[in-house]
Amino acid sequence: MRKKKVLLVLLLISQFIVLAQDYKFGKVSKEELKEKFYPLDSTADAAYLYKSRRTYYDYVQNMGFQLVTEIHERVKIYTKEGFDMATKAIVYYTPESGEDERVNSIKGYTFNLVGNKIQKEKLSQKSVFREQLNRFRTSKKITMPKIKEGSVIEIKYKLISPYIQSINDFHFQHHIPVKKLEAQVEIPEYFVFNKKTIGYYNVKLIKESKGGRIGDTQYGVNVFKFDEDNIPALKNDEPFVSNISNYRAGMKFELTQMNFISIGGDFKTFSSSWSNVSKQIYKSSSFGGELSKSGYYKDDLEKILTENTTETDKLLAVFQFIKGKVKWNEYYGIYSDKGVRKAYKDRVGNVADINLMLTSMLRSAGLNANPVLVSTRNNGVPVFPTIDGFNYVISMVELTNRGYVLLDATEPYSTPNILPKRTLNWNGRKITKEGNSSWVKLTSSKPAAEDNNLMVTISKDLLVTGLFRTKYFNLSGLTYRKNHNHLTEESVINSLEEKNNLEIEEFKLINENLIGKPVIRNVKFSSDNLVESINGKIYLEPMLFLTQHTNPFKLAGRKFPVDFTTPWKVKNMVSIKIPKGYKVEKLPESIAVGLPENLGVFKFKVKESGGKINTICVLQFNNAIIAPQYYNALKDFYGQIVKKQSEKIVLVKQ
Structure with a gap:
């Protein structure tokens, strides 16, 4: 009897794996719609029935390479708690100067079973909203129509980027299960990337190769494929987790060099060390350039220094002054948003506006102050040298024979060396105007x-x-x-x-x-x-x-x-x-x-x-x-x- 039960369970699982292998966009089966719960995890509120991503380089005449990512997702909603999967935000890069990334070809359907017939509702473009997040990022927000328990939703879109140096991370594991995953990235031989596996669930990498062509010139393309069935959800079932995304299965790609010498181009290396990353950030006009400005606070600083003469008094007085002078607008970033002068005048700014301003003012007060780059808890831990690994900046003052003090003027209730929770993640990277950099412990010695x-x-x-x-x-x-x-x-x-x-x-x-x-x-x-x-x-x-x-x-x-x-x-x-x-x-x-x-x-x-x-x-x-x-x-x-x-x-x- 026991053997029969085991065989029956195996048969059901095998049928589940085989079921609905046709993942053609817009074609959903009745079996998928009838499914009342996810067979391998009955607690799941929703599941990816199919999750596909293809990232590749496309050569455009007179423009060069561009990076294209095609997404196709099919999601089954089992409960009302799964309704949040029917809202999706696609974030893309839109700088004030330079080319924008583009989100094209957005298509979507909601499928419901009405009686014994499949009802198909098309995503209207009126349900796609554009939202400017900050100076550099925009979001396309998508709300799928006619959602109810038992619905299957399907969405497809294309992200086109002129920024060929950066491949977005691949995420294989999510807070809901994935029944079928197909993902691949195709990289021409001209680009060399470091690859880093993240998370604790292993998804096998298959490497292949194929050919590409630019006019009469042929080149090789390295293809990295991921094909996996029945990936379990990674749920945050317990307390004291900094960022569950740090532990989800995935793959990171970081560009180390571009070599176009064979076709008459240049050879460049990137992010080869944390020192190079730090120098590159400091050279930016929105970072080091903003630190060098001081005229806008000169009169206020003179008043502060007439009443405060010791290192400690100067530090505390400047810190409290900036906290009271400029309010944080809740935006992160290592680069100044509106510029420190305007932020000072308007009394509001992003993290970099405020803490670069603080660092500059502390320097002008005669203190040994430098910015410290931070990756916040919701940003994860950078696993190899990368500019994108940091999204926050604080200030550091090294006192004469008394160690160092870390400061964050965005937080009204912070004190020297007591930083807000969002910053307490791994280590920070101090960078000096001379181009030197080093790691700094962020956690306070005071419990x-x-x-x-x-x-x-x-x-x-x-x-x-x-x-x-x-x-x-x-x-x-x-x-x-x-x-x-x-x-x-x-x-x-x-x-x-x-x-x-x-x-x-x-x-x-x-x-x-x-x-x-x-x-x-x-x-x-x-x-x-x-x-x-x-x-x-x-x-x-x-x-x-x-x-x-x-x-x-x-x-x-x-x-x-x-x-x-x-x-x-x-x-x-x-x-x-x-x-x-x-x-x-x-x-x-x-x-x-x-x-x-x-x-x-x-x-x-x-x-x-x-x-x-x-x-x-x-x-x-x-x-x-x-x-x-x-x-x-x-x-x-x-x-x-x-x-x-x-x-x-x-x-x-x-």
């Missing part, structure tokens, strides 16, 4: 820290009342201000009450706008849900509403690292006054647990003293990143935390 102090009493009717004080330090302080300072006090109180099941009687914030000091939150509260009485005994958890009840790590294994963004520490001190007429029958035992390689530690101690039960609990991680090989140790570590914190204090009547 994000939170101290909780909880003092409570228990009435005879088991009502818990008390005071709750929290201090937020470093990145924790920045994060609290960023998440709460724009909210009303009422909404903050309501959120805190709902989260911890409390009734808040008094609420006070201290230092919410004093950026250099920790945020302090004082709360007076009561709750009738923290203590349980059974057969005359009182049961309560030592940390009350601060108890961690669930382990965030549940997978059997994890292929990518746990990313906490920064080292961090939470210290909880809880004091519970023993109610009159009761005594302690049982207290949880103390424990101290460490992770391998001094990655982290958990300490928990409960003791009775002077009519009170005092608990001290410390959870500390010394590294921002926990490598995959330590995942099971981390999972067990958190398991012990949950178990220990959930143990009960037992009080009995005297």
Whole structure:
């Protein structure tokens, strides 16, 4: 019987793989439309039934080579949560000067099964919208018509680029499964690219060759093919992931040289080292050129320097001045958008406008300041020297005999060496006006820290009342201000009450706008849900509403690292006054647990003293990143935390 069941499952899977092999655009089968769920992952809200990409070089007379990418995608929508797959944004390069990339030949259909007939709805050009994202990027937004559960949507388009040096990354794995993948890139012999596999799911590369022609001249073409069935989704099922896209299967191409000597052209090399990349960026008029400008802030700087003479005072004064002078428009970029003079005048600019301005002003104040190139957390980690690998810039000041300070004036709540989370990714690349460059650690040596102090009493009717004080330090302080300072006090109180099941009687914030000091939150509260009485005994958890009840790590294994963004520490001190007429029958035992390689530690101690039960609990991680090989140790570590914190204090009547 068991063999028959196995054979039946294999037969069903084989039929699924064979089904609908005709991926001709505009031809969808009834079987695809009838499918109620993805056979290999019933939790999928949608799936790529077919995903095809072909990238190749096309020679145009009197224009030369251009880079062409053809896309064909067929998506099955199973649930309402999959409706977001019916909206697509195609981003392309449109500089203010120079040629634009073009998105052509957009075609699309939505297929639905009505009765026993296939209903086919054509994408209208009225549903294709053009949106200017910034000075360099534009988006074609496509909204597919008549979407419902069970729909199949199909889209096809062509991206044509005059920028032949850059092949967009190939992505093989997504947040939904891919039933059938076909992809290839065709590269003439005149171009040499580095290739880098990314992600943890292996898609086999097949290399072939064919011929090409320019007039009477023949040349060789290297063809790299990828053909794969049933690629599983890579889902972000757990917390502490910086950018899930960093771990999706794919292939990166980076141009290292162009050699047209055989047909009377030039030989050029590109991005051969991080040093060359840094120099190339610095030479740009929108980078180094903007750094050299200083006249527009001269009068304001003179006023600042009359009151600030030491290195530290100059640094802090200029930093605070720029933060207050120019507001960030939420645009990233390593190049100035509107130019530093205009950004200064208009009091608004992109990342580069603001932090290049900051760097220039710090230099003019006599400080050793340089820009630092950054790839933000949502941009991924550059795997080899590439200009496109960086999308952000901050400022760095090297103090006399006192190390260095990193600054980001786009973030109102940042302080020296406490950068916003978006920048804390890998290392930054410092570049100097002399053309030198080097790596810089971005993560602060100061851990994000939170101290909780909880003092409570228990009435005879088991009502818990008390005071709750929290201090937020470093990145924790920045994060609290960023998440709460724009909210009303009422909404903050309501959120805190709902989260911890409390009734808040008094609420006070201290230092919410004093950026250099920790945020302090004082709360007076009561709750009738923290203590349980059974057969005359009182049961309560030592940390009350601060108890961690669930382990965030549940997978059997994890292929990518746990990313906490920064080292961090939470210290909880809880004091519970023993109610009159009761005594302690049982207290949880103390424990101290460490992770391998001094990655982290958990300490928990409960003791009775002077009519009170005092608990001290410390959870500390010394590294921002926990490598995959330590995942099971981390999972067990958190398991012990949950178990220990959930143990009960037992009080009995005297």
